[in-house]
């Protein structure tokens with residue numbers, strides 16, 4: 001049994017962490033090794049933030065970066081301001097969710113059709129790639145022209161941005177079922193539908209969920225980007241970001257950015273959690 | 289050392305089967321042999337001589353380019369080289385798969401799976417997922433899955449090629465028990481001569497590509513066979529003879 005070292009001296013040697021077997025020591029080690037570092041970095045970051053606000057920027061230019069506590073007081077603790085941000089975030093979340101749901105529906109359908117027929121795959125794939133390659137800003141005017149400058153246009157931006165990873169991942173997943181299992185099913189003379197349902201689709205689930213996760217993040221980005229251009233109706237978080245920036249409302253601007261990032265993180269975690277619930281029992285990451 | 293090949297009671301019969309792949313590879317030429325009920329026939333041969341191709345043709349996964357194949361595909365079991373399990377199904381679910389695809393009733397399906405799992409010694413592991421099983425256990429699941437169909441002909445494609453020697457010895461003994469107990473006819477591909485001799489009623493030796501049968505040995509030991517058979521001098525002698533024939537075939 002090793003003596004517990006002075007916390008300052010604990011090194012982050014992974015092999016030692018594995019070797020240390022005493023439970024209490026393990027708990028402390030986990031804390032010092034995985035929880036402490038990000039907290040320290042966060043504090044360093046706040047320190048830098050204060051430093052820039054108070055030392056680098058003189059009083060006249062301090063509006064460029066308000067110190068953290070002011071961002072908190074004005075952006076979060078003031079309910080009127082904070083509720084405005086929350087409402088914007090909510091409106092953008094709705095757009096992202098609708099966009100993602102559409103992208104998932106279209107993506108799964110297209111990928112399934114492509115997996116069933118080489119001709120369809122060959123026909124559709126180049127367009128899917130093209131869609132991915134289209135600079136979204138280039139077609140913004142067209143989207144507005146066709147679909148107006150409100151909710152529909154924002155949703156369409158989300159779909160365009162998040163569709164491709166779903167198609168590609170699903171198709172890759174569907175085609176990833178091992179040949180041996182295909183042979184096994186062939187020997188039982190199963191129908192195309194049975195093969196899809198019992199083999200190709202379950203085999204594709206890990207890739208499908210990976211695609212969902214990527215697309216969910218993209219869909220949030222799409223909702224905010226769409227907001228910049230198509231602001232009619234309830235203002236989304238993108239509209240608010242623009243408004244705060246134009247009116248030099250630094251505190252609210254930073255608060256909105258923090259909340260948008262939080263939304264991104266929550267979405268990412270949520271889809272990680274869904275994946276774990278759905279297939280965690282049998283699927284392990286390769287890296288594990 | 290050829291036995292009565294023209295008996296009418298054959299469960300599998302290949303005559304002058306040839307296989308030329310579209311890319312010009314001639315994998316098989318004039319392969320002729322039968323498997324009769326309650327026979328266990330092994331094929332040994334150098335790597336790439338077309339052993340897997342024979343099984344793919346026998347099972348109907350592949351159509352031969354010449355010759356005739358006669359087999360009742362309704363009652364055919366096929367154990368692949370790797371376990372080919374569905375990662376998303378538990379042991380129980382994997383073993384039930386074939387019965388499920390055949391449209392058996394839920395009860396029948398469960399019953400057959402239970403019996404087969406018991407037979408291969410995996411009782412207690414029903415709810416494990418494949419990623420929690422060892423290579424040998426996965427092979428057992430694969431065997432159990434095929435057993436649920438109560439096949440008349442059992443095709444094995446080097447089923448124990450990927451497991452260690454000790455596990456392989458165990459699995460050989462269990463395969464032997466299954467064969468003695470379940471009354472199927474077996475066609476078994478292997479690289480291991482002692483495995484072939486230990487299990488079989490007859491062993492064919494194949495030449496390298498284009499593969500064809502160059503020697504056939506009847507194995508004179510009766511069933512049930514005990515694991516001790518491996519240390520019998522006659523066993524060693526026969527293995528030596530076949531090993532020699534295999535070397536010649538390779539040359």
Ligand SMILES: Nc1ncnc2c1ncn2[C@@H]1O[C@H](COP(=O)(O)OP(=O)(O)OP(=O)(O)O)[C@@H](O)[C@H]1O
Nearest residue numbers: 309311313315334335336337338339340341342497
């Ligand atoms: N679809 C195919 N197209 C072209 N050639 C093929 C095809 N399948 C197999 N072959 C060739 O046919 C030959 C026999 O293949 P097969 O897999 O039957 O060999 P094998 O005896 O089972 O080998 P191993 O012992 O290594 O498993 C090989 O040379 C292989 O390259």
Ligand SMILES: [Mg+2]
Nearest residue numbers: 339340341445
């Ligand atoms: Mg092979």
